[in-house]
Amino acid sequence: MQEYLLSLLIFTPLLAAVIALFIPSTFIQAFRFLAMMATLIQVVFIWQLVTAYEPSASLQFVEQKSWITLDLGAWGTLQAQYFLGIDGLNITFVCLTVAIMIIATISSWRITKNVKGYFILVLILNAAIVGTFSALDFLLFYLFFEFMLLPMFFLIGIWGGPRREYASIKFFLYTLLGSILILIVLIGLYISVLDPEHSPKVVHTFNMLHMTHPENFISGSIFDPENPWMIGTINARAWAFLLLFIGFAIKLPMVPLHTWLPDAHVEAPTPVSVILAALLLKIGGYGLMRIAFPIFPEAALTFSWLVGLLGVVSIIYGALNAMASKDLKRLIAYSSVSHMGFVLLGLASLTTEGVTGAIYQMFSHGIIAALLFLIAGVLSDRTHDRMIDHYSGLATRMPSYFAIVLIGFFASMGLPGFSGFIAEILVFLGAFKSNTTNGLIHESLAVISTLGLILGAGYYLWAIQRMFFGPLHLKGEATIEQLVPLSYREYLMLIPLCFAAFFFGIYPQMILNWINPFTEGFVNIVVETGKRLTPNL
């Protein structure tokens, strides 16, 4: 069973979704418990995975089965594999996915519209996310990557708020654009890369690990490092990097490709927002680390200034926009944009600290963003009104909610003791050190991005001041009677997240044990291979 853990993780929710198809749609409770069961079974699997995982740079729990093998005669052989594996990078995210899925399932208890369809879509989404994080074959990755899109589209488009159609189509178009850019590179890589295991035979492969080795590229092919095809002033590999970067940056999201995010979040129901913010955004950063950077290292080195710069722009631009938002969910969405900017900045530095910080930031943001969207959900469940200006003096009416909001907001603004702080400080240290160690990005980027800290404190504190301080007073249609205390179900979601944000801020070593071996290997490979290949650029 050990060797099939990843497949089990992926197919448990799919199986549950299939079972759900055969249950009549009037059995509403059945779907809830079925989804819960599926995620709990996933917890059992992830527990075995985590306990059996040994922190090292190598891949573990590898499943490599041939999936599609097509003999194309003179065109060589097309080979796509069912190739899953876990290393220090994706174990964090797989764990995060399972944890967030439990929270999202609990949070979905309140969904009453077409429960059957909803839970089936959530289960499919669950499987697709786990699959995306664990796939090591580019085609498989892309398959899962696209597979996430559709459930998300319907989840926003059917169960969303008043402008759901606009939001879901915007989300869909943006992400599809990104996918197409990735697809272009995928095809190019397929043409260029050979499987060294079948060496004299021409076997084209989608294996990501083979793609990271420059010697596996067919000489003279489009992405061959030795034989650059110039398109404009930069070569095809640089273009490929840029395409991948844009494709994943849309998902991340990065300014100026971010405007789908606020709309999608504002319209999406709470659990979908949670999944979107906590997991889907991470796939952008994960893709950069798994695909864009290791496969095109010399382009990554060349364009790291761009990545870093856009990261800083995202940090500040997102924070300023958050300050201007009147809707609590929109504020949180923009704060996500700001926080994901740190991922780009840390990644661009290509120092151990910076990359570790970037991964840690994604993990930490997964926890904190989930917490924040649940916080916003608490309010909109009660009053269906998320306008910050419509509330005042909530602290007197809902003291425990106030306490959780304080934890959530301060954790998000990077207060020490919460996981965001560790991530941000590591990113800062790495980004600042980058110029002296590998000369990639200038110190000023790190210095400017500290402005994000101040602005972050600014918008959160301003929101707290307006919503929680002063005499109790509501504007709009909400009434004070609607503001009932938190229910046990809500505590069940909020308290573990608060605790996790706190725990990983105090004791980061647990996650760092996993990340460290990966980061060291990653930084070495990207920087060394990149420097070796740079003269060809």
Add this chain to the structure above:
Amino acid sequence: MLYLAAFLFSIGIIIVMVKRNAIMVLLGIELMLNASNLNFVAFNQQHGQQSDGHIFALFVIIVAVCEAAVGLAIVLRVYKYYNTSVPDEIADLKG
């Protein structure tokens, strides 16, 4: 004589094309047959050592008689069945 035959043939063919009544059409056909008989006779007169043309003309007359008898009988039946002897009005088989 050949001119007469050509004239008769032309009249016959015009009758066949123009007249709507089946009997008149039959008459036109008779005219054309007789015109051809005239031709047979005339050509035999000019070229023939034997009297093939004459005999042919006789055959034709006999055939014409038979044909007229059968044709008229059909027209009679048609008239009885459809109350008309104009072929254009009998359009049962037309798709």
Add this chain to the structure above:
Amino acid sequence: MEKKLFDALVFLTLLAPLVSFFTLCCLPRNYIKIILSASIFLMLISTLSALVLLFNFWNGAIIPIHLNWFSIGTNSFTADLALSNRSLVMLALVAFISLLVHVFSIGYMGGDRDLKRYFAMLGFFTFCMQGIVLSDNLLLLFMFWELVGFSSYLLIGHRTIRPEAGRAAKKAFLLNRIGDAGFMVGLMMIWAIYETFSLTQILSTSTVHPWQTAASLCIFCGVIGKSAQFPLFTWLPDAMEGPTPVSALIHAATMVAAGVYLLVRLFHIFTEDALLVVAVTGMITTLIGAMAALSQHDIKKILAYSTISQLGLMVLAIGMGILDAALLHLFTHAFFKACLFLSAGLVTHSLHKAQKGQQHFDVQDIRNMGGLRKKMPTAFIAFLLSGASLAGIPFFSGFLSKEAILIALYMHNNILSWLMLVVIVSVSFLTVLYTFRMIWFIFFGEGRVIKPLKIEEPSWIMRLPVLILAFCSLWFLVSRNPFDFKGWMLTNENHHSDLLWITFISILWIVAAVLVSWYAFRKNPFKTHHILRKSFYIDEGLTAFFGTVTRISSRTTAFIDRSWIDKTIHGLVYAQVVVAHFTGWIDHVFVDGTVNGVARLAGLGGKITRSFQGGNIQLYIFWALFAIIIFIIWTLN
């Protein structure tokens, strides 16, 4: 054995307040007695162990405590704790004052709805403050540094019902955060220079890196924020929205002094240029603070500006390289300023109680008070003693610590030090003026607005801590000889205490100041100048500037988002739709048209050929004839 005991005591001092925080968090909010006793008990443990540490390990060889926190690659981040004489003193000071404030708060905060949150946060604050004192790792120190800001935020905003409390709390945290962003940059530079955050290692490095000035100035930014230095001091007067015991503990005695402590701790990495900036900042702050204090009407605001001024004095001293005297002043200042705040708390608490059911007035405005000497003798004595210490009158601790700074400055003997000396002397004159202005206004003369009220002194649980603190503002806290600041704390040979003529002159100077204040403020001249009252409008200027900049830029980005990016996206989508319509039109007209045209052509052909078979026999014959004729013509040709 000794080491184990030592470690245990250190952890007890550090963690007992944290235990208090967690216990209180878990207790239900209506178990008030348990909440109070638990928190007092744990603070007592912390204080006792801190005192035991202080007495047993003073001047002793102290081994640091190594704790691994986390590691990245080859770099490990430690959570080491290190103790020195300075940190022992700070530990005891923080624990002791915190305990007294806890006790005082039982009376002061009685009946508050959120008593649990209040005491929990006090405990949390104490823990974080002790953390700053103890940590030997700059990153850990920064963590605690920010966390005290967080607890200060919650305690300032304790009365959530007041919108002003929210505003003041936000302002305090934001201005601190601005300073901390600078601190963060400093951390990055330190990391880039030394590759470690361990203070022991950083301070033992002797080479000067080109970034060192920048790094130390960035760290000084954090100090500017936390210790309320120019230009970020404006949060401190606003922070007086918090309950008075909180002001006493956090915004007078401990947290704001953390900046000074940090400067002392990191003094070795400061370069000459950086120290000059530090000294000048301190000078500006102390002047502005003293002048603003002289012009306030709110008792807590006077004390707040006085705190700013005194902190400026300490920072100035450190900028001039006078560490021990600055720390001594921090020590004495903590006691007398906490005492001043708490006795002000006694006064406002009594007035607030007496005011109930009567006409409403501002209980913190000294213009409303007067003649409280007889009605509240305890508060009067405590205020007088600690005020005298603040003013620097002989036989009080403040006199000795100021003297230490003055004499050390005098020994420097260069232009800068003379300038600073002049500033300190004039500030101490101003200090005497505003201190006695308060005393005259509050305790002497006739009661003004408060005259008809029946005023009672608060209970002993509030008066006792105040009296203890007042007692601690006397000279013996520093040394046995009331005119010699060389005592148990200041033993350094570099400090000359034998310059009697300086002592003599300063005594004369202070007496003159007291006389001036008597002459100037005895007869209630309430008028003060608005520029001074508003402390040169620095607050308004900063708020207006930063507020406008942020507002404009956030609106701009929102506009860019809505108008440019979204419009571009919409434009692209519309363009796509238009193209789609166009291709649709092409499809309809051309492609479909061609297909339909072919079909129509075939139809036409069909129609034409069909027209030959109209069922008209004569027509058939005609065509047959026609064909035959054509055939004949063709064959004949």
